[in-house]
Amino acid sequence: MIGWTIEALAAAIRAGQISPVEATREALARIERLDGELRAFICLDAARALETARRLEADQRRGAWRGPLHGVPLAFKDLCFVDGWPTSCGTRTAEYFRDEQDCTAVARLVAAGAVTLGKLNMSELAMGPFGDNAHHGHARNPWRVGHCAGGSSSGSAVAVASGLALGAIGTDTGGSIRLPAAACGIVGLKPTYGRVSRAGAMPLSWSNDHVGPMARTVRDCAVLLQVMAGPDPRDATSSPERVPDYLAALGGPAGPDLTGTRVGVAENFFFQRVDVEVAAAVRKAADVLARLGAHVDELHVPDPQTMSDVTNIVSRSESSAIHARLLHDRPHEIQPVVRARLELGLQIRAHDYLQALRLRARLTRAFVAEVFAQADVLVAPVIPEPAPPLAHATVGPVHELAERQGRFARLTRLFNGLGLPALSVPCGFSSAGLPLALQIVGRPFDEPTVLRVGDAYQRATDWHTRRPPVD
Amino acid sequence: MTNESRPQQAEVAALLGVIERMAADLALAEEPARFITALEMGRPLAASTAGDADR
Numbered sequence: 001m002i003g004w005t006i007e008a009l010a011a012a013i014r015a016g017q018i019s020p021v022e023a024t025r026e027a028l029a030r031i032e033r034l035d036g037e038l039r040a041f042i043c044l045d046a047a048r049a050l051e052t053a054r055r056l057e058a059d060q061r062r063g064a065w066r067g068p069l070h071g072v073p074l075a076f077k078d079l080c081f082v083d084g085w086p087t088s089c090g091t092r093t094a095e096y097f098r099d100e101q102d103c104t105a106v107a108r109l110v111a112a113g114a115v116t117l118g119k120l121n122m123s124e125l126a127m128g129p130f131g132d133n134a135h136h137g138h139a140r141n142p143w144r145v146g147h148c149a150g151g152s153s154s155g156s157a158v159a160v161a162s163g164l165a166l167g168a169i170g171t172d173t174g175g176s177i178r179l180p181a182a183a184c185g186i187v188g189l190k191p192t193y194g195r196v197s198r199a200g201a202m203p204l205s206w207s208n209d210h211v212g213p214m215a216r217t218v219r220d221c222a223v224l225l226q227v228m229a230g231p232d233p234r235d236a237t238s239s240p241e242r243v244p245d246y247l248a249a250l251g252g253p254a255g256p257d258l259t260g261t262r263v264g265v266a267e268n269f270f271f272q273r274v275d276v277e278v279a280a281a282v283r284k285a286a287d288v289l290a291r292l293g294a295h296v297d298e299l300h301v302p303d304p305q306t307m308s309d310v311t312n313i314v315s316r317s318e319s320s321a322i323h324a325r326l327l328h329d330r331p332h333e334i335q336p337v338v339r340a341r342l343e344l345g346l347q348i349r350a351h352d353y354l355q356a357l358r359l360r361a362r363l364t365r366a367f368v369a370e371v372f373a374q375a376d377v378l379v380a381p382v383i384p385e386p387a388p389p390l391a392h393a394t395v396g397p398v399h400e401l402a403e404r405q406g407r408f409a410r411l412t413r414l415f416n417g418l419g420l421p422a423l424s425v426p427c428g429f430s431s432a433g434l435p436l437a438l439q440i441v442g443r444p445f446d447e448p449t450v451l452r453v454g455d456a457y458q459r460a461t462d463w464h465t466r467r468p469p470v471d
Numbered sequence: 472m473t474n475e476s477r478p479q480q481a482e483v484a485a486l487l488g489v490i491e492r493m494a495a496d497l498a499l500a501e502e503p504a505r506f507i508t509a510l511e512m513g514r515p516l517a518a519s520t521a522g523d524a525d526r
Contacts, residue, residue, distance in 0.1 A: 309489040347483045355494040361505035368513035399478035444510040
């Protein structure tokens with residue numbers, strides 16, 4: 001699995017070079033061998049995965065193709081409800097979340113032929129940017145023992161980076177797709193708010209939750225998004241916006257060409273209090289985009305801290321309402337720092353919550369008008385420092401842990417409030433061998449441009465071809 | 472008051488500072504649903520709304 005992309009494996013299966021059962025067996029063997037250390041999975045069902053693969057193989061023999069993911073092994077964050085499997089959401093309760101139907105994003109991937117390997121580790125209740133989890137074991141950064149995997153979609157990033165699954169679903173309320181993708185050296189896309197249905201995924205904050213793909217390449221994320229995106233009657237906030245052909249937007253075999261694309265490099269906020277290696281890698285990545293023909297210029301980002309605070313007020317308020325029962329009935333089961341974040345939300349008045357929602361609307365109009373008058377995409381760092389040691393996430397007084405969490409998600413959270421598509425792409429390694437990442441942010445529903453810039457960057461560089469030392 | 476609740480109250484106060492600074496200037500017509508309108512108005516010009524045909 002470590003050598004395949006989703007696109008390549010799907011093509012090989014279609015060409016009869018490898019069967020769905022062989023691909024699934026290979027993934028399961030790899031999980032069996034490596035996941036005791038990596039802790040990417042919360043729930044694995046080898047029998048069910050192989051049964052699905054055999055059914056797909058029988059379909060293949062009679063020429064029946066389910067779709068572009070026929071026989072491709074994937075795994076899903078353990079907040080996606082799938083009937084027959086418990087959904088812990090990273091809590092101590094195995095069946096914390098249930099829904100009437102399967103998670104829409106999962107159901108669409110499965111309908112397109114994907115094999116579900118299992119459900120993936122995550123921060124408790126999707127609250128926490130480091131990916132630590134006292135209940136299910138800390139997901140391990142595959143690049144360096146003892147370092148955080150990033151969160152909250154920690155298992156998704158670890159599984160993909162380590163070749164346990166070719167792609168995964170993550171969710172992102174303040175950076176939870178992009179942060180672990182950045183920390184583990186893979187690609188993660190938080191789509192536009194409403195682009196992918198949230199139905200069947202545990203809510204953390206209705207206004208800021210996004211479901212999105214995680215994979216090793218931008219092209220693979222485009223393949224997954226193509227299947228996941230689109231309106232859903234089960235999610236009133238899903239958008240009726242037309243779903244474009246994302247792969248077609250990436251350009252042909254002639255090579256990456258960004259001529260005419262305007263790239264803005266954030267001149268304020270995003271490079272302040274950022275590790276020097278991170279800042280240097282992102283600026284070098286912007287230089288690569290310029291060499292590919294893009295017009296790169298610095299631009300001023302309006303009110304980033306204000307938008308980040310507004311997003312935080314909304315998230316804290318909504319999450320404490322959603323998880324009030326757990327907080328009231330079984331507070332002792334919640335990790336102290338997670339409990340503290342939920343309790344903080346109880347102290348925000350309805351008046352302040354509503355004002356934050358009203359401010360969000362105004363700030364989004366201003367941001368979109370000002371930034372995208374000057375650029376087609378904005379680029380910035382994702383994580384302010386390479387993945388820190390696990391002790392940074394787990395050792396210290398609760399208020400200090402919460403502060404560290406806030407700092408680590410500082411460069412991603414505002415884009416949840418803004419609802420804009422934001423992509424994390426690997427752009428180098430620190431001197432300690434930990435991945436560094438570039439964030440590419442676009443206009444609402446302009447995933448095609450965001451993916452095109454990310455794909456062009458990957459075609460011109462080889463960071464995404466490096467493998468972590470897990471074998 | 473516990474040792475943990477003191478920094479939490481300070482954090483809440485700091486977080487809500489943005490409301491104190493900015494909410495008074497909001498237009499009466501400003502409402503949360505305008506966020507969705509902002510996304511729809513901000514999309515690329517070529518994009519358009521489609522019905523169920525796409526899904």
